[in-house]
Amino acid sequence: MDDKYIGVWAVFDEDYEEGLETAFARYKEAGIKHVMYAGIAHVFEVHDEYYSETCIDPRLQIDYEEKKGDIFGTKYFLINSDYDEIRALAQKYGLNIGFDITPGVSDPIVDKHPSTAVVDVEGRTSGHWMCPSNPDVRKYFCGRIEDILIHNNSISEVELDVVSMDFYDPQVVPDWVLPELYPLRQLAAGNCFCEHCVKKAERAGLNVSRIKQQIRAVYGEATTLTYEQFKNQADTMRGLFDIIRFVLKYPELMTWLRFRCDAVSDFVKEINVLVKNIAPNILLSSDLVSPSFSWAIGQWYGSQHGMTDLTKLMLYHKNIGLNEVKPLKSIKEAVPGINEEELMEQYYRLKGFTGPDTFDKFSGEGIDVENIFYEVKKAKLEAGSGHKIVAGLGGDPPASADDVKNAVEMAYRGGADGYMLHLWYHNAPKENIVAFGEHLRKLGEI
Numbered sequence: 001m002d003d004k005y006i007g008v009w010a011v012f013d014e015d016y017e018e019g020l021e022t023a024f025a026r027y028k029e030a031g032i033k034h035v036m037y038a039g040i041a042h043v044f045e046v047h048d049e050y051y052s053e054t055c056i057d058p059r060l061q062i063d064y065e066e067k068k069g070d071i072f073g074t075k076y077f078l079i080n081s082d083y084d085e086i087r088a089l090a091q092k093y094g095l096n097i098g099f100d101i102t103p104g105v106s107d108p109i110v111d112k113h114p115s116t117a118v119v120d121v122e123g124r125t126s127g128h129w130m131c132p133s134n135p136d137v138r139k140y141f142c143g144r145i146e147d148i149l150i151h152n153n154s155i156s157e158v159e160l161d162v163v164s165m166d167f168y169d170p171q172v173v174p175d176w177v178l179p180e181l182y183p184l185r186q187l188a189a190g191n192c193f194c195e196h197c198v199k200k201a202e203r204a205g206l207n208v209s210r211i212k213q214q215i216r217a218v219y220g221e222a223t224t225l226t227y228e229q230f231k232n233q234a235d236t237m238r239g240l241f242d243i244i245r246f247v248l249k250y251p252e253l254m255t256w257l258r259f260r261c262d263a264v265s266d267f268v269k270e271i272n273v274l275v276k277n278i279a280p281n282i283l284l285s286s287d288l289v290s291p292s293f294s295w296a297i298g299q300w301y302g303s304q305h306g307m308t309d310l311t312k313l314m315l316y317h318k319n320i321g322l323n324e325v326k327p328l329k330s331i332k333e334a335v336p337g338i339n340e341e342e343l344m345e346q347y348y349r350l351k352g353f354t355g356p357d358t359f360d361k362f363s364g365e366g367i368d369v370e371n372i373f374y375e376v377k378k379a380k381l382e383a384g385s386g387h388k389i390v391a392g393l394g395g396d397p398p399a400s401a402d403d404v405k406n407a408v409e410m411a412y413r414g415g416a417d418g419y420m421l422h423l424w425y426h427n428a429p430k431e432n433i434v435a436f437g438e439h440l441r442k443l444g445e446i
């Protein structure tokens with residue numbers, strides 16, 4: 001099966017320091033054909049005419065990535081390298097260096113232009129997340145993509161990293177996250193209520209003031225931080241069918257969740273038209289979180305077909321606990337008498353995940369590898385047979401070589417159309433890359 005998509009999310013500065021050819025040879029040996037470097041969008045030159053209709057200057061992000069860096073570190077060597085040289089060298093190893101961009105998340109841009117941020121039901125703006133309905137945001141990212149593709153006609157893939165809508169990314173949960181009881185916070189998603197989203201929602205026939213009223217009411221319950229209130233939720237939201245009682249009570253909130261997915265899709269569709277107009281053969285891929293909760297940030301697998309060429313499902317099962325434990329910890333600190341086993345049990349029931357029952361183990365070891373099988377299978381069936389699902393698997397610490405092999409195995413059983421190894425969290429053991437290739441070879445996938 002040589003048509004499977006095999007790729008890696010790699011860290012350029014690590015490869016540079018090791019020696020690019022050594023790193024490239026290892027990728028080749030592992031069957032990898034596609035390399036996405038964190039921050040690759042910032043290596044390209046800026047041509048001002050592409051940004052005349054937006055308040056955002058790309059140099060703001062480029063300077064930030066070079067000097068300070070987001071959670072994936074600084075990109076000093078990358079930004080000071082030449083894309084064509086890297087690409088030509090990679091080609092000798094059969095590697096294609098793709099172009100990844102994150103159309104929505106930027107601390108420096110939101111800091112300088114708060115009007116671009118996602119707005120919650122109380123009118124507070126996110127310090128992290130830009131709204132996909134905001135014209136400045138759309139013109140900026142479309143301008144950046146066009147600028148880069150027009151001036152670099154060798155690019156064969158554009159990857160959209162986590163286009164979505166929320167106050168924070170579930171894979172990168174900030175330390176300030178507020179205590180809000182599950183699943184009310186997720187079901188009554190309190191954003192985005194910026195002027196552009198409100199206009200769009202009203203045009204789509206949504207009763208925004210009633211939706212706001214219901215979200216406020218549910219938020220009142222979600223932020224009543226008593227043990228009794230937690231138990232009322234945990235004891236009555238037991239199984240999948242219990243959620244239907246919530247849906248029957250608040251049908252407008254389901255319309256709202258769907259609207260948020262449509263608002264995100266609308267932006268992706270605009271990018272699709274832009275990219276395919278420049279060159280129809282450029283592959284457009286999009287990174288989504290696991291289907292069991294992707295809807296909470298406006299990502300819906302059911303709408304991906306036809307909008308992009310392939311979807312990369314990001315489930316780094318050894319790392320997920322490190323971030324997802326933060327909101328649980330903040331609930332524990334705020335609710336007297338609650339214990340972490342109760343919180344973990346509820347978390348697993350809602351997400352359908354299995355894993356360890358203490359915060360320490362969840363944070364340090366993540367969830368069971370079998371969850372990859374279920375999430376890939378959900379994604380495959382929901383996206384439909386005409387759409388490709390690439391399983392994005394964690395190769396970062398604490399994942400060991402065996403963890404990587406087990407993850408590949410589960411993704412394979414789930415029906416993945418390809419595999420992508422994630423190394424962006426830095427310092428991944430090189431054995432993990434080797435193990436990735438070894439297991440793919442054993443399965444006949446490369």
Ligand SMILES: [Zn+2]
Nearest residue numbers: 131192194197
């Ligand atoms: Zn908005």
